Amino acid sequence: MKLKFEIEQFVISLVISPVVFYIVDGIAKLFQKSYRISHGELFII
Numbered sequence: 092m093k094l095k096f097e098i099e100q101f102v103i104s105l106v107i108s109p110v111v112f113y114i115v116d117g118i119a120k121l122f123q124k125s126y127r128i129s130h131g132e133l134f135i136i
Contacts, residue, residue, distance in 0.1 A: 119125065
């Protein structure tokens with residue numbers, strides 16, 4: 092059961108982290124700021 096819980100948490104974090112990043116990026120664009128991020132950095136997120 093513990094493994095199932097850990098896998099669920101891992102999948103949730105994989106889904107939520109890019110969403111949060113794009114929300115922050117969208118807010119930054121509203122203020123004419125830009126976060127340039129390479130493919131390697133995006134992969135890490």
